[in-house]
Amino acid sequence: MISIGILGCGRIGQVHAASLQRLENARVAAVADAxxxxxEKLAAKTGAQVRSADEVIASPDIDAVVIGTPTDTHFDLIEKSAKAGKAIxxxxxxxxxxxxxxxxxxxVDAAGVPFLTGFNRRFDSGFATIRERIASGEIGDVELVTILSRDPSPPPVAYIKSSGGLFRDMMIHDFDMARFLLGEEIVRVFATGSALVDPAIGEAGDVDTAVAVLTTASGRICQISNSRRATYGYDQRAEVHGSRGLLKANNVPENNVEIASGAGFCAAPAQHFFLERYAGAYLAEMAHFIACLQSGQAPSPGIRDGLAAQVIADAAATSLVTGVPVDLG
Amino acid sequence: MISIGILGCGRIGQVHAASLQRLENARVAAVADAxxxxxEKLAAKTGAQVRSADEVIASPDIDAVVIGTPTDTHFDLIEKSAKAGKAIxxxxxxxxxxxxxxxxxxxVDAAGVPFLTGFNRRFDSGFATIRERIASGEIGDVELVTILSRDPSPPPVAYIKSSGGLFRDMMIHDFDMARFLLGEEIVRVFATGSALVDPAIGEAGDVDTAVAVLTTASGRICQISNSRRATYGYDQRAEVHGSRGLLKANNVPENNVEIASGAGFCAAPAQHFFLERYAGAYLAEMAHFIACLQSGQAPSPGIRDGLAAQVIADAAATSLVTGVPVDLG
Amino acid sequence: MISIGILGCGRIGQVHAASLQRLENARVAAVADAxxxxxEKLAAKTGAQVRSADEVIASPDIDAVVIGTPTDTHFDLIEKSAKAGKAIxxxxxxxxxxxxxxxxxxxVDAAGVPFLTGFNRRFDSGFATIRERIASGEIGDVELVTILSRDPSPPPVAYIKSSGGLFRDMMIHDFDMARFLLGEEIVRVFATGSALVDPAIGEAGDVDTAVAVLTTASGRICQISNSRRATYGYDQRAEVHGSRGLLKANNVPENNVEIASGAGFCAAPAQHFFLERYAGAYLAEMAHFIACLQSGQAPSPGIRDGLAAQVIADAAATSLVTGVPVDLG
Amino acid sequence: MISIGILGCGRIGQVHAASLQRLENARVAAVADAxxxxxEKLAAKTGAQVRSADEVIASPDIDAVVIGTPTDTHFDLIEKSAKAGKAIxxxxxxxxxxxxxxxxxxxVDAAGVPFLTGFNRRFDSGFATIRERIASGEIGDVELVTILSRDPSPPPVAYIKSSGGLFRDMMIHDFDMARFLLGEEIVRVFATGSALVDPAIGEAGDVDTAVAVLTTASGRICQISNSRRATYGYDQRAEVHGSRGLLKANNVPENNVEIASGAGFCAAPAQHFFLERYAGAYLAEMAHFIACLQSGQAPSPGIRDGLAAQVIADAAATSLVTGVPVDLG
Known part of the structure; x- marks a missing residue:
């Protein structure tokens, strides 16, 4: 039985706590929040103890921490947790x-602790399946990857201002997905974008509609497009064109109902947003983390995957400003 | 070059004439209509001569006749054409x-002339393909066939009165399709129906919503359902469940466009009606007839297929009235 | 907090216990099994006490029982539970x-206890949604219902022998679905079937491939087909043809991945079997039961729905033998 | 009746001649080929006269010419035809x-003759429909356009060498489609590509896998990707993301058949190549040209559309070499 301390009891902390409750080999032992x-609310739901973050990290009965606090607190919590020997x-x-x-x-390397970066989409049954089938050689060599992500509606402009911008806040998931599907490191990034959804986003110095082109050393290409708006649900698709075929992860509809009328044949909208669409992915992600702690295997994606996506996001943000591609290391 | 005489220049005669114009080895030599x-209109379009039906049948320059006149004239025209040695x-x-x-x-047997019964749906790329794939063994043994046909809207009640009723007028196509897909003769027929679309159809002694269950000697089963109404186009589907898989012929949409909005993902309605949906089938049917005349192969479906479907339709009409299944031969 | 006693800790009892663990207002208080x-295994998982069935029914701390024991024990357990004032x-x-x-x-009426019959499919998001949309008038009057169910593979012949036959064991779900979707009682049942999947099923006096035609007083018609075999997963579909449109509940694929190659565009098989496909339905069903206990609303489907489906199944079994339709009450 | 002279009797000239034979108000009067x-072959099929190109252009009985000769002869033929007052x-x-x-x-302006540039895809029912629906305001403002084109297999390297390169030979269709769907002129072009399909294409100085990003003055963005290889047919898709919804033109399958088995649910491959996929588009394109000649309306796309696509293709070819975006006038 792995004992977990949840650091940050907001929306995402609650998701991870619920996943832990459904897993047989783990329990939420302690929770902390500013x-x-x-x-207290999460403690009541899970039977965990309320402690401070520092207490959680110092507790000898805690095997691992789940960090779901604001980004600017991550550094400190990771450093302390690693030094305390906790899995992260x-x-x-x-x-x-x-x-x-x-x-x-x-x-983290010095401490030798297991580390998982929460790129939950890698655990979605659709994206995980296409990655496995690529790895099995089913479509031959990967040549061209297309990733489309559209949020149902933009976040508040106040959030946008502190978000690091679309490339670091939203498209970063797609940058990680690009690496996951291309199977090769990115060497060049071109990005551009516009504020078409909300002029206030443009006034805040960000874009809400954007594309990126990523290339690898061997010439594989990935196209990504993002919009902060979609009237038909949370649009999350990827397709991988290979030398022997094409693999697609399509959207997940809200239900399997279709209506036919004079308007044609209409299926349900895509599941509304990430908590629904990635419910299974969050559970699989946590199951993977716990299984790694038990088996001693290193969790994946690790901290280096977190770095790689950030580096691409930084390059995209630079490309947006300079108008030209950015070469990576 | 095969010379054809068109008997009956209404809608279906025009369809066949247009098919003949697109085929390299045939020509419309003469046309006749009451x-x-x-x-004259069809002659102008095709360059054919206007003659009486009897003249067409007697003409030594005519190789074959295409009979598209009212049903009650078929007997006489077939008899005369067969005796004149014309392919039919x-x-x-x-x-x-x-x-x-x-x-x-x-x-017809005595005359030894080629004969094709115009069950055009056998030549539709969807139905023809599933039949071929069944024959290739792809789904193993056929066990259960489901055929759904819905017309966009009912014909005038005046037409219904002289139509022979839904089973002989509309479901007869499905009875032929059942034989085509089951690959075995029907031995038992149960049918029932209601007048739900238009009470006047009920008052005329017919039904507009009907189902039939057909069984074969080896126990294969076919379910058919018909409606005289569909708001979403001309609904024409069949699926064949076999021991190793399922083959479906789906509807053909008006176009390949999809729109996504708050209402979901909407594709186009089914092609509106038989002239559109079966345009390719009519052409393939005529091409088969002409190819048979050139090669000496017997056209299929032949006159016995016309009889078999009629016998099933009669049985269904009887079953509707008696409420019990009818055993065939 | 509603306290539940689980009677029968087999596969289905475990499903219901897991549902109860995910609901906020209920708990598994006691479990019993022969x-x-x-x-003991289920008690360990849920924290419940192990008691005998009679003890569970007699316990004053138990509000409701969930009966998942063999069918021949139902009568006795229902009678005792009702007399003990337990919801069932x-x-x-x-x-x-x-x-x-x-x-x-x-x-049950005399005892005045709430009763839910476990027709779980009514709670599937697909079937529940089409029923709601029918009720909203979206497709006008219901005219023709088509229900297709195919199990991935037949159960052991030993099970078949004590199952009551395909109509009472398998198609009974579809008979309930027919009533649910038609919105009107069935007055006439015709059924036929064959043993095509496994001759041993025929030797046991049952069929494995079957169809039924149900009609209502107003002339609405429902066609059902069943097979004990499907190579492409658990096939569970319904479509309702109404005067203004068509509503379909399609299959649920194992994932949202598609592969394109020379073989065409291939999507995943249907989810394999009922525990997967109806996972959400089982949870929604239990949530409905608990909500009814809290609100005082009568659960639906109730015991009369259980009777109605059984009556139709009996009629279908009779029709199979006699070859003619059976009129109900 | 419009009399047409066909200049160039190769594959595309034959397609246009066949279209003209199906139109009521036009006829192929003369044909010319080196x-x-x-x-002679095309003359035999159409009943046209064989003449030299110069004779066709000089003939007073010819209203319009259809130029389907090699690209390097276009200038001369257009100049002569325009000066002779022929529609082009x-x-x-x-x-x-x-x-x-x-x-x-x-x-052409000086001569005042009608001119149609053969961007046939604008007349495809899918692409034409999404353009009309965009124009009707159905999806609000256009924000993001995604165009995917994949040929089934690369042309011979000898052809590639004289083709002007992928951007001018293949992606030029997509550049025209981008303008057609964006509804606004392109101001900036970024393109990149690789030779992944065939190293010989790379040795010939061209790419076989390529992407482009186009932007308009108002910030609308279009992503295009091309591959010279696809195992699943001729892949031709576009989707337009607008402020109120998404419009997609999907691929057209070879037929409407689906097979279900352990491998899942498989639909047919996309129609194989342009003659099949765009058969309807070629006919509609010619019908538009003839209708314009009769009504006096200017054909569209015109010669300026031909120029605009060429300018974008040149910019893309430059961007591929320089690695940076190219600003257009």
Whole structure:
């Protein structure tokens, strides 16, 4: 039985706690949050104890921490947890600064603790299946990857202002997915974007509609497009064109009902947003983390995957401003 | 070059004439119709001569006749054409009376002329493909066949009154399709129906919503359902469940466009009606007829297929009235 | 907090216990099974106490029982539970004999206890959604219902022998679905079937491939087909043709992945079997039961729905033997 | 009746001649080809006269020419035809040099003759429908366009060498489609590509896998990807993301058959190549040209559309080499 301390009892902390309750080999032992009521509420639901974050990290009965606090607290919590020998599950992004992530890699490596970066989409049955089938050779060599992500509606402009911008906040998931599906490191990034959904986003210095083109050393290409708006649900698709075929992960509809009328044949909208669409992925992600702690296998994606996506996001943000592609290391 | 005489220049005669114009080895040499203007109009379009039906049948320059006249004239025209040695393409139904079709079989056999019964759906790329794939063994043994047909809207009640009823007018196509897909003769027929679309159809003694269950000697089963109404186009589907898989012929949409919005993902309605949906089938049917005349192969479906479908339709009409299944032969 | 006693700790009892663990207002208080190890295992998982069935029914701390024992024990457990004033959730079939269900209705009515018959498919998001949309008038009047069910593979012949036959064991779900979707009682049943999947099933006096035609007083028609075999997963579909449109509940694929190659565009098989496909339905069913206990609303489907489906199944079994339709009451 | 002279009797000239035979108001009056047998063969099929290209252009009985000769002959034939007052239907590309197209615009404008550039895809029912529905405001403002084109297999390297490269030979169709769907001129082009399909294509200085990002003055973005290889047919898709919804033109399958088995649910491959997929588009394109000649309306796409696509293709080819985006006038 693995004992877990949840650091941060907001929406994502609650998701991870619920996953832990459904797993046989793990339990939520302690919870911490800057807002005591949030911690108490989650404690009541899970039977966990309320402690401070520092207490959780110092507790000898805690095997691992799940970090779901605001991004600017990650560095400190990761450093302390690593030094205390705790296994770490950290929500993305690990940190807004690639350099600071590089520092964390040294700390985590020195401590030798298991580390999982919360790129939950890798655990979605659709994306996980296409990755496995690519790896099995079913479509031959990967040549061209197309990733489309559209949120149902933009977040508040206040959030946008502190988000690091679309490339670091939203498209970072797609950058990780691109690496996951291409099977090769990105060497060049071109990105562009516009504020078409909400002029206030443009005034805040960000974009809400954006594309990126990523290339690898061997010439594989990935196209990504993002919009902060979609009237038909949470649009999350990827397709991988290979030398012997094409693999697609399609959207997941809200239900399997179809209506036919003069308007044609209409199926349900895509599942509304990430908590629904990725419910299974969050559970599989936590199951993977716990299984790794039990088997001694290193969790994946690890902290270096967190760094790699951040580096691409930084390059995309630069490309947006300079108008030209950015070469990576 | 095969020279064809078109008997009946209405809608279906025009369809067959247009098919002949697209085929390299045939030409419309003569046309006949009880209404001279109809014949003249089709003659102008095709370059054919206007003659009377008797003249067409007597003409030594005519190789084959295409009979698209009202059903009650078929017997006479088939008899004369067969005795004149003409190959015959006759629209379904061959005749409203199974006994009279049996008489025609003797006449046609005695004359030794090629005969095609116009069950056009056998030539639709969807239905033809599933039949071929069944024959190839792809789904193993056929066990259960489901056929759904829905017309966009009911014909005028005046037409219904002289149509022979839904089973002989509409479901007869499905009875032929059942034989085509089951690959075995029908031995038992149960049918029932209601007048739900238009009470006037019920008052005329017919039904507009109906189902039939057909069984074969080896226990294969076919379910058919018909409605005289569909708001979403001309609904024409069949699926064949076999021991190793399922083959489906789906509807054909009006176009390949999809729209996504708050209402979900909507594809186009089914193609509206038979002239659109079976445009390719009519052409393939005529190409098969012409190819048979050139190669000496017997056209299929032949006159016996016309009889078999009529016998099933008669049994279904009886079952509707008696409420119990009817055993065939 | 509603306290539940689980009677029967086999596969279905475990499903219901897991549902209860995910609901906020209910808890598994006690479990009982003829095999002590089964009860102990489920007790360990849920924190419930192991008791005998009679103890559970007699316990004042138990609000409701969930009956998932073999069918021939249902009558006795229902009678005792009703007399003890417990709310009852009983797996289908309530009993193999319609007359005995009629007796139970008197007992349950006299006791005034809430009763839910476990027709779980009514709670599937697909079937529940089409029923709601029919009720909203979206497709006008219901005219023609088509239900297709195919199991992935037949159960052991030993099971078949004691199952009451395909109509009472398998198609009974579809008979309930027919009533649910038609919105009107069935007055006439025709059924036929064959043993095509496994000759041993035929030797045992049952069929493995079957169809039924149900009609209502107003002339609505429902076609059902069943097979004990499907190579492509658990095939569970319904479509409802109405005067203004068509509603379909399609299969649920194992995942949302598609592969394109020379073989065409291939999507995943249907989810394999009922535990997967109806996972959400089982949870929603239990949530409905608990919500009814809290609100005082009568659960639906109730015991009369259990009877109605059994009566149709009996009629279908008779029709199979006699070859003619059976009129109901 | 419009009399047409076909200049170039190769594959595309034959397609246009067949379209003309199916139209009521036009006829193929004369045909010309550098290879006399090609001209004679097409003349035999259509009843047209064989003439030289110069004779066709000089003939007073010819209303319009259809130019389907090699690209390097277009300039001369267009100039002569315009000066002779003939209406012109010219296959794309109008010319390999944008400057020469600019010269031709002056000549065609001075002559005042109707001119259609053969971007046939604009007449495909899928693409034409989404354009109409965009224009109707159904999806609000266009924000993001995604165009995917994949040929089944690469052309011979010898063809590639004289083709002007992928951007001018293959992606030019997509550049025109981008303009057609964006509804606004392109101001910036970024492109990149690789030779992944066939190293010989790379040795010939071209790419076989490529992407482009186009932006408009108002910030609308279009992503295009091309591959010279697809195992699943001719992949031709576009989707337009707007402020109120998404419109997609999907692939057209070879037939409407689906097979279900342990491998899942498999639909047919996409129609194999352009003659099949765009058969309807070629007919609609010619019908539009003829209708314009009769009504006096200017054909669209015109010669300026031919220029605009060429300018984008040139920019993309430059971007591929320089690695940076190219700003257009």
């Amino acid at each position: 807002f005591p009521e949030a911690a 599950f950290c929500e993305k992004p690990v940190d807004m600064s690639a350099d600071r992530i590089r520092d964390l890699i040294k700390i | 209404f001279p203007e109809a014949a 393409f006759c629209e379904k139904p061959v005749d409203m009376s199974a006994d009279r079709i049996r008489d025609l079989i003797k006449i | 095999f002590p190890e089964a009860a 959730f009983c797996e289908k079939p309530v009993d193999m004999s319609a007359d005995r269900i009629r007796d139970l209705i008197k007992i | 290879f006399p047998e090609a001209a 239907f010219c296959e794309k590309p109008v010319d390999m040099s944008a400057d020469r197209i600019r010269d031709l615009i002056k000549i």
